[in-house]
Amino acid sequence: MTSDLNINLHRRSFLAAAAASLALPRVALAQDAALKIGYVSPQTGPLAVFGETDSFIVDALRAALSDGIDTAGGKRQVEIILRDSQSQSSRAAEVAAELIDADGVHLMLVSATPDTTNPVSDQCELNEVPCISTAAPWEAWYFGRGGTPEKGFDWTYHYFFGLDDAINIYTSMWNKLDTNKKVGCLFPNDADGNAWADPAHGLPFHLPTKGYEVINPGSFANNTDNFSAHIAAFKEAGCEIITGVLNPPDWNTFWKQAKQQGFAPKIATIAKALVFPAAVESLGPLADGLTTEVVWSPFHPYASSVTGQSALALADAWTAASGKAWTPPLGWTHSIFEVAIDTLKRSADPTDRTAIRDALATTDLATIIGQINFTKGPFGKNVCVTPTVGGQWRIDADGKPALDIIANDTVPAVALTAELRALPV
Template identity: 55%
Template sequence: MKTKHGHTSPRDTGSLDAGRRKILTVSLQASALSVLAWAGFMPAAHAQTGRKIKIGYVTPLTGPLAGFGEVDRFVLDQLKEAFAKGVTVGGTQHAVEIMVKDSQSNPNRASEVAAELILRDEIDLMVVGSTPENSNPVSDQCELNEIPCISSTTPWQPWFFTRGGDPKTGFDWTYHYFWGLEDVIATFTNMWKSIPTNKVVGVLFANDADGNAWGDPEHGLTPALKKMGYTVVDPGRYQSGQSNFSSLIAEYKKAGVEIIAGVPTPPDFQNFWTQSSQQGFKPKIVTVGKALAFPSSAEALGPIAEGVTQECWWSPNRPYKSSLTGQTAQQLADDYERVTGKQWTQPLGYAHSLFEVALDVLRRSQDIDDKASIRDAIPTTKLDTVIGHVAWGDGPVKNVAKTALVGGQWIKGTRHPFDLVVVNNDTAPDIPVQAEMIAIPR
């Protein structure tokens, strides 16, 4: 199938199952998982009315990564008023429609629905996040079909190198903002300095995009830790969804591991850490990415969640405001808890910021009917958002903008079973520390 840009699509969307191809465009008043499209428009008195602008959004509403998509209904509901005003481009007022697709936490599904949004729904701009398994296939579809794409909530190395990115040239249509493995390494080791250990680290990496990037022999965690004087115990990649971690635990125990570091999914970490407790493996420090990004994941572990540390990429105590609502980070988190009855969660800030950046890019586009014009507005972004300043130009590669990262720890909560608090801010001093780090309770 030829696209309107002259490329051949990797998937013939005409062959997709009819039920999966159906455009789901119900209102926000429908059930949570049905919130898949909405549009709002308030014509300005001084501007003529133009065509509707379509933004595609691929997110894991279901499956093992659903914690990332848990905030989407709230974010879209909250931003409805901001987007109801439409966007003015070159004196013409345009309505804005956001078309959301559930990737089901499956990379193939993410690629498939991204192709639908691009080839059939003819979106103008794509936004995406929620780990490499979700963001990478969507970004690849956009790059292939020449659709501007803004992505986040994926460390930049798995997003860039796993997709075959060349630092000398970068990508043409896909742009990303988040932190990188260098920031994770700095954040992890800065936290570890506060607890005396034997500096023996057991790494826990799945055979997936995140695990392979974090475990990369050149750019990953292991070579950096070795240079810093740590002994690294790597039992090899486990299969995502693995139920039995006994062999890995035995190897860690035999090597005297006192620190665990990795990037497992929430279900995988729950299996691993529960079995570790049952088998008497009690390291002093456990620091994992992705696994405990959500309060629900910590609650699912029960008491053994206390003391687990992680990179903290967004929290209510950040001194930033939304460019769309004017809310501080704390006000956004408070509003989320009031409306949903749930505890704030890290993806909230970044999901909100994706639409801050998207609207800013659209406003600065010279020609909304020219995809290259929208694309060219992305790297000139200089925007203060609820997650901090987003600006391309000073990143490690041309397509990447870096954002702040600090160290966080799960402790017993007051209003909630567990609270994620900032325990180290060496990499971002403007974000306040909230507590001293403690070792894993024994």
């Protein structure tokens, strides 16, 4: 972990736990058994909205892969093993160790947020297990684990947008309104918040280069029940824009208190909390006009390399099965398995972790979330940057939230569905 990013993931404690696990009997990687893919995500706890679609995606892929896949070693069955991080970093590290030592997975997958991706990736790096991660800004994953431009990682690979990509689409939305360019920032004291607040790589570095002034009253603990000090600071500074990266319960608390205390910015653009329909719906009419980044949507012109489904078809299938609106995890969860299957198919030996790692490093695959290429990242390997578009929530006649695409500068192929509106006064 770099001193620049004060991300308190206690990485050393995770590595110590992983080292202790080496004393456990290691499961042999059988040459004629199914190829095992482990998948860790927050399926319960405050980050559960990230894992809402996991069972749906995995069940569909198990059916699609029921006849096995063609590999260098012939036709092989694929076994997918899910584990719940319970939205806790320590639990994420624990279940990753179990997947490595007890289940003997050939390849590890992990999503979402640095609280999950980083400890799992650290376990895999230490134990020499190939790992693919997503759904966390790449800087928080890379620098937060001690990566440098000169030295990356040997076993772990990640794809998602970066903070500069998020800021590009945020300012694209903000530039559509007449504001004083004063931005009030909400940064929790967690891995995500510390990455977004980092002066070297986060919003305090990027926003001034776009002509925006950062007002940061300081970090706060997750599950805070009183944002009065932040609201007062934003009102005093005259902030007309609010941004940050919050868990859904914290954003709901802040936004309701802001309304109660007469704070009315012209636009609010929030990562994490406003990505998911289930989280936004709890705000009721207060959600109208809020904005966020959109990593994947039914409007993205991509298709699955495994099932052939378009983004729209995948979203429709989810709605038909669940009765719920589409949600971005559908895309990134499906895509991480696309990368995994492609890697196993291309591996010189799909039962050998080193051979799998070598195939992973050369990935260049068109997926339902877009192109994933690990050879053209910021530092030449380990990272693929996937762009994001901008979205705004509206409340339909039935009272349900719907997300419009209102900024596509970074991905023009994603069609706009509406124009930006200022927040209702």
